Amino acid sequence: MRRVAVKFANLDVEFVDREVGLGQVATWAERGALFPVVIFGPEGCGKSAFLRQAAEVLRGFGYDVVYVDVSHVDFTAHTDVAEVARRLAEAASEVSGVAEVKLAYLAIEVIKELIRRGKKRVAVLVDEAFQAIGIEKAGLYVKKLLNLVEYPPRDYERIIAVAATSEGVSRSEIGRHRWADVMPMWNMPREGFQQLYEKLPGPKPPFEEAWRLAGGNPGMLSRLYLTSWDSGVVVTRLIREKRLTPDFVARWRGWLEKAVEDPEALWSPDAPEELIRQLVERNLILYNIYERQQIFWADAPPPETDPELGIGRNVAWQTPIHREAVKRVLDAV
Ligand SMILES: Nc1ncnc2c1ncn2[C@@H]1O[C@H](COP(=O)(O)OP(=O)(O)OP(=O)(O)O)[C@@H](O)[C@H]1O
Ligand SMILES: [Mg+2]
Known part of the structure; x- marks a missing residue:
C-alpha cells in the first residue's frame, strides 16, 4: 500500500503506523458497512492524517473516493469524473465561512452524483464538518450520510461514509441516535x-x-x-x-x-x-x-x-x- 505524504510540523512525512485501523478500513472496503462511521478522539491524535491514508486504502480497492477537510477548506477526489473535482473546487473558492458549509454538504452531493453515473464503489470521508455546520446539526448531517448508505440514488455495490471530529460535544449529539457507528480513536501506540x-x-x-x-x-x-x-x-x-x-x-x-x-x-x-x-x-x-x-x-x-x-x-x-x-x-x- 502506498503511504501518503502528510504535513507534520514543518516537514512532509510519510504516514506511519495505524496498521490496525487501516486493516479495519480494508475490511469495510471488502465487506461494505451498514452504517456511516463517526470517528472521534483527542485533538491532534491523528484523525485527519488517518482519513487521508484511508482514502488511499479505499482507492486501492477500486473505490471512487472523496475526502473533504472542511475546517481547512481542502479536498481530494480520487475519481475520473472531472465534474466532481470541479464542483468541490468551486465550493472551496467561496469566502471563508461559506466555503466550509458548502463543502460539507457538497461532499454528500457529489457521492450521489457518482452513484448516478454508475460508479459501484464509492467512499466519502468528511473531516471536521460539525464545527462548520453547527454542532446542533451534527446529528442531521450523520443522518444524511446514513440516507446515502440506505437509500442511494441507484444500485451500487458498496458505499463507505466516514466522518471525523475532535469536538467532544458532537459525540453526544450523534450518540443520541442510532445513525452511525461511533468509534473512538486514541493517540498513537x-x-x-x-x-x-x-x-x-x-x-x-x-x-x-x-x-x-x-x-x-x-x-x-x-x-x-x-x-x-x-x-x-x-x-x-x-x-x-x-x-x-x-x-x-x-x-x-x-x-x-x-x-x-x-x-x-x-x-x-x-x-x-x-x-x-x-x-x-x-x-x-x-x-x-x-x-x-x-x-x-x-x-x-x-x-x-x-x-x-x-x-x-x-x-x-x-x-x-x-x-x-x-x-x-x-x-x-
Ligand atoms: N500516522 C501518522 N503518520 C504521520 N504523521 C501523522 C500521523 N498521524 C498524525 N500525523 C501528523 O500529526 C499531526 C496531527 O495529526 P492530525 O492533524 O491528523 O490530528 P487530528 O486528530 O486530525 O487533529 P485535530 O483534532 O486538530 O483535527 C499532523 O501534522 C499530522 O499530519
Ligand atoms: Mg483533524
Whole structure:
C-alpha cells in the first residue's frame, strides 16, 4: 500500500503506523458497512492524517473516493469524473465561512452524483464538518450520510461514509441516535509514535521523555518540536487556548486536584456535571471511554489505565500536557 505524504510540523512525512485501523478500513472496503462511521478522539491524535491514508486504502480497492477537510477548506477526489473535482473546487473558492458549509454538504452531493453515473464503489470521508455546520446539526448531517448508505440514488455495490471530529460535544449529539457507528480513536501506540519521533531532525530529548509529555499524540509532538522542546511554552499556550483562567480553576479546585491525580475521580457519581461538561467541551478530557475491545475502536485502543499518561478506565486526559496545563494553573492560584 502506498503511504501518503502528510504535513507534520514543518516537514512532509510519510504516514506511519495505524496498521490496525487501516486493516479495519480494508475490511469495510471488502465487506461494505451498514452504517456511516463517526470517528472521534483527542485533538491532534491523528484523525485527519488517518482519513487521508484511508482514502488511499479505499482507492486501492477500486473505490471512487472523496475526502473533504472542511475546517481547512481542502479536498481530494480520487475519481475520473472531472465534474466532481470541479464542483468541490468551486465550493472551496467561496469566502471563508461559506466555503466550509458548502463543502460539507457538497461532499454528500457529489457521492450521489457518482452513484448516478454508475460508479459501484464509492467512499466519502468528511473531516471536521460539525464545527462548520453547527454542532446542533451534527446529528442531521450523520443522518444524511446514513440516507446515502440506505437509500442511494441507484444500485451500487458498496458505499463507505466516514466522518471525523475532535469536538467532544458532537459525540453526544450523534450518540443520541442510532445513525452511525461511533468509534473512538486514541493517540498513537508507542511503536508508531516512536517512528514519527525518529523522523524529527535536530537535537531532541530521549524518546521516553517525548512519550511522557505527548502520550502518543502526534499533534503535541509537533508542537513540542516547533518550540524546540520547550514544554513550558506548549503548556502556557494550552492554558490560554483552553481558557484555564484562575477563576475557572479556583471554582473547581477540589475536583480538579483530584482529577490531576487520577482522572477517574471524575467518574464518581458526585463529580459535578457542569465541570465534566466544561472539560469535555474544551477538549481536555475524554469522558465515558469505551471498553478496550478492539471492535469498538478505530485503530488500537488505549491501555486499560496508565496513571503516568493520565488514562483512567472511564476518563482520560487527552494528553499529559493537557493535565499539566491544569496542574500549572492549580499550582499558581
Ligand atoms: N500516522 C501518522 N503518520 C504521520 N504523521 C501523522 C500521523 N498521524 C498524525 N500525523 C501528523 O500529526 C499531526 C496531527 O495529526 P492530525 O492533524 O491528523 O490530528 P487530528 O486528530 O486530525 O487533529 P485535530 O483534532 O486538530 O483535527 C499532523 O501534522 C499530522 O499530519
Ligand atoms: Mg483533524
